[in-house]
Amino acid sequence: MQGYTFTKNEHYPVEHLIFTTTPEHMKEFLEIDHEIWTLGEADTPGIDHIPFLYKEVWVNDNKPGEMHFIFVWESMESWKKCGQKEFQDLLVSKFDAKFKHPYELTRAIHSEENFGIHRFSRFERI
Numbered sequence: 001m002q003g004y005t006f007t008k009n010e011h012y013p014v015e016h017l018i019f020t021t022t023p024e025h026m027k028e029f030l031e032i033d034h035e036i037w038t039l040g041e042a043d044t045p046g047i048d049h050i051p052f053l054y055k056e057v058w059v060n061d062n063k064p065g066e067m068h069f070i071f072v073w074e075s076m077e078s079w080k081k082c083g084q085k086e087f088q089d090l091l092v093s094k095f096d097a098k099f100k101h102p103y104e105l106t107r108a109i110h111s112e113e114n115f116g117i118h119r120f121s122r123f124e125r126i
C-alpha cells in the first residue's frame with residue numbers, strides 16, 4: 001500500500017505509565033515532564049544516545065487530568081540502565097522541585113504484566 005510502511009517481527013520493550021493530576025495543571029505537568037524526564041532520560045549517564053526509540057504522550061479527554069506515557073525502548077538493557085534507582089530518584093527530585101502540584105502515578109502497566117509487553121509490528125503512514 002503506497003504511502004505506508006509495515007514492519008513486523010520486532011521485539012522492542014514497551015513501558016506504559018499512567019499519571020493523573022488536576023486538569024488545570026496538566027499542561028504544566030507535560031511541559032516539565034518533557035524537560036525533566038524525556039530530556040533527562042535522553043541524557044542517561046553511561047549511554048551515548050537516546051535510549052528509547054520514541055515516547056508518546058496520550059491524554060484521556062474522558063478523564064481530565066489523566067495522561068498515558070508510552071515508551072518503546074531499544075532494549076531491556078537500555079531501559080534498565082535508565083531505571084537505576086539513583087538516576088530515577090534524581091529525576092523525581094528535579095521534577096518535584098519544579099512541579100508544585102499534586103500528581104499520582106496511578107498505573108505502571110508494564111509492571112502489571114511483568115515487563116512482558118513488546119512492540120511486535122508497526123503500520124504507519126509515511
